Amino acid sequence: MRIGARYAEMLDAGELKPDAAQAAIVEKLDSLQERLEAPPPRGSILWRLAGRKPETPQGLYMWGGVGRGKSMLMDMFYECVDIQRKQRRHFHEFMLSVHGQMRDWRExxxxxxxxxxxxxxxxxARLLCFDEMVVSNMADAAIMSRLFTRLIEEGVTIVTTSNRIPDDLYKDGLNRHLFVPFIELIKEKLDILALDGPVDYRRQRLGNAETWLVPNGEAATRALSDTFFRLTDYPPEDRENVPSIELDVGAGRKMKVPKALKGVAVFSFKRLCAEARGASDYLAIARRFHTVIIVGIPVLGPHNRNEAARFVTLIDALYEYKVKLLAAADAQPDGLYPEGDGKFEFERTVSRLMEMQSEEYLALGHGAEEAANN
Ligand SMILES: Nc1ncnc2c1ncn2[C@@H]1O[C@H](COP(=O)(O)OP(=O)(O)OP(=O)(O)O)[C@@H](O)[C@H]1O
Ligand SMILES: [Mg+2]
Known part of the structure; x- marks a missing residue:
């Protein structure tokens, strides 16, 4: 099915609200789909003999504020495009695998x-979709420039989303001039489309749902799972079958995420902080998910200072990547760790947890402002 028809269908069913900026992008995606699915032109063998390759359809770069529907449209597009060789990758994991493959080749x-x-x-793949493209250091920018150029020459169409207009990628980063060729490449090779309407639909779906629920128990669990279903469009009657994933946390290690869908993950406090986990696990989570739901956060004390220390590291990672946190706990943040080692450091966590409940925080885009620190 063509994405244009699919989108219209969802509007008619009332599953989506009419949105002019989205409609304009759907039109572009629809015509890209047509070009990707078109059979090779007649006489293509002759063309090939004449040294002419069929033209690679031009890819797209969709940018805009949070919750505008970029990932949703990209997913819909990806599912609709009826070709064999297509891939959808989360950008950060894609970079990790590129680094791995480069190492293998060098050997x-x-x-x-x-x-x-x-x-x-x-x-x-002749269609490669990336969600949440960010390039936060020069080494990656240099690799990406050359890799993208090659991929396009090899006939790959790239479709990507970002919270930033290309000119603001790596904004204020050190040695930004070294980054400019990559930005120019994107502007030249991809069709740049703004999806930046007035409505943050994710915020709308969160509604006035509280993000920090006290105490743990049935009511909190029910409220959080309702929010999960609203955020992911998952049918609640199928709650037993929510997919889990094995998240690559680097250095060949994996971590099981018991429920993971559309950038939203659900964990128990135990799984996150009672096992031997550290910053690299938490950073992998923070990069991969825009929203994290944690259930079963207990009141901590001297007897579980290790859990408290891990929780501090976890919240630092989520905060740095502007991840939206929804939680069920036995106390408000300022009552979570009344005494114990590291109580002082925990104050920062309390303050972050408070800030993470604010409208301003919830309106921020997912991802770290790493550029300025490189
Ligand atoms: N027109 C619409 N009507 C109703 N809900 C919508 C509409 N567009 C998007 N949504 C919903 O809003 C939520 C946020 O959309 P999505 O995740 O695609 O945003 P995004 O632009 O990728 O945000 P971010 O930049 O944070 O990644 C999703 O649950 C999506 O299904
Ligand atoms: Mg998104």
């Missing part, structure tokens, strides 16, 4: 690994 061959990596990617 085999001392030359430049990027053409090999691009060739392998192009064999697997």
């Amino acid at each position: 085999k061959d001392p030359g430049d690994p990027i053409p090999h990596v691009a060739r392998a990617l192009a064999e697997d």
